[in-house]
Amino acid sequence: MSDPAAAPAEGASDFIREFVKEDLASGRYASVRTRFPPEPNGWLHIGHTKAFNLSFSVAREFGGSCNLRFDDTNPEKEDQSYVDAIKRDIRWLGYEWGENEFYASDYFEKLYQYAVMLIRKGKAYVDDLSDEQIREYRGTAVPDRNNITMTPPGRDSPWRDRGVEENLDLFARMREGEFPDGSRTLRARIDMAHPNLNMRDPVMYRIKRETHYRVGDAWCIYPMYDFQHPLSDAMEGITHSLCSLEFENHRPLYDWFIRECEAFPSRQIEFARLNITYTVLSKRWLQRLVSEGLVDGWDDPRMPTLSGLRRRGYTPEAVRDFLSRIGLAKTNSMVEIQLLEHCLREDLNKRARRAMAVLKPLRLIIENWPAGTVEQLDAVNNPEDESAGTRRIPFSGELWIERDDFAEVPPPKYFRLFPGNSVRLRYGYIVTCTGFDKDPATGEITAVRCTHDPDTRGGNAPDNRKVKGTIHWVSAAHAVPIEARLFEHLFPNERPMEVPAGVDWVSTVDRGSKQVVGGWGEPCLADAAAGDSFQFERLGYFCLDPDSRPGKPVFNRSVSLRDSWAKIERKQA
């Protein structure tokens, strides 16, 4: 407890770490053990990372350990595939749990014995009330004249005072499968007048004939969260059980079960869950996006799932950096997605190789280029990392440039290509625009013409004249065709869940949030492997998608570069 090694390594500090420190100092606990308890009924999203990053980090910082425990007590929706996906995603973010992998379903027998213990103590009883009756007896909330919700005290179930022996017998027969689904429950005997609804004799067990993905048909009664969770924590010797705010109302119950079962006194501490603008962080909502085909599956790069972020090109480092920046508190908060994007840019800027690619191609013809000549030019792979080295790029008399980099009539402050103006072709030559070709029928610019200054090879002018603009390009004869998938936020609204009455939030999904375009890339892009990240100069960061085929790489735009020109344009408009 006076061990200096117990101090947080990274200097992270928040109210939970304060509590942990106090608990160690006071001797309440001798060491730290946390847990991350996902239910295997869906994919992990970035909201979950806040929770498991916290529990794993706190454990590590205080020299303890963190268990991965699957909270699999509802066989209806759980499946092994989710277990596998969850494990894969946690590892991806960089956490390992070694031998500490547990399943609440492994505790079914022990939990049953705890329930028997509570029955013997007169603290639990078998109830014959139906679910509707239970709800009614619990006390239905009614709006008063000020429309404030109030809840009258509940009434005792007529079965509440059954004798211990009868309860024991009935509970055993529930387990044996003598009663139909839903016909009886085991309830904790606490206080039907308690102001906290959770304390009004919560259900501990329900009868449900459903095959469980791990224990099969061994059980037809399954424990409820409120009973199972504290005892699972206790059995694992969890000291600090960290969970989100909505469980605050359950803490008295959590403590009650542990106390009455005389189990290890785990401490539950709640914190605010993560919300991010322009997206939704709820399994149910994400599930709907998938099932209604609004996205291309759980790993669609627009999804906030870890598999989606990974496919989008997010790195574990960027996600962890994000988590370290959002802080930890009990205030309900909505983090701007710009912060997440900033973290990605910052990470990729240091690590991603640069490459040139043109996404809205326009032909550039260098009129004074010696016909048939091809030159190999040197290019830096990453100006932020000298060790990344250099590469050669072919240059010739016909190039692809970005359509946005030419203007027939330049707007104010535009310093790209327009008739009479000079720009530098990155790593190439300084060229001067001599004209352009236009389709007389459509008015579309079909090619831009220019001359190059042979003395500026590499981009430097011997006379040191300054050229304001530098644009990217790809040699037409050497370009590899690429597909680029450009993503925008899934929702146009900062808070997609807050829709006007009568509007289905699903209808607000931006159908144009995924845009597929064809373009041209420099030759090195043909050799990219799935998952490789590049910065396409002046455009953004792109990650090779597994949909790529030989000769046809597909790139997902992870995030665009900051674009101050776009801001100027916006102001001018």
Place this chain on the structure above:
RNA sequence: UGGGACGUAGACAAGCGGUAAGUCAGCGGUUUUUGGUUCCGCCAUUCGCAGGUUCGAACCCUGCCGUCCCAACCA
């Protein structure tokens, strides 16, 4: 005539009775062969509001206001 929490800048968030950190966003400028990056400035006389205690209050007390959560045999 319910219970549990939370209110510090546009968004997060430090602050723990001694006179408002930091980050993102935004704005202005610097550097730059990416309108990227870097770097430098600016951005809360005030902490939901009103009283009170104190030499001194974002921090303590009282009242009020606002927001969130709770009425699954889900977790």
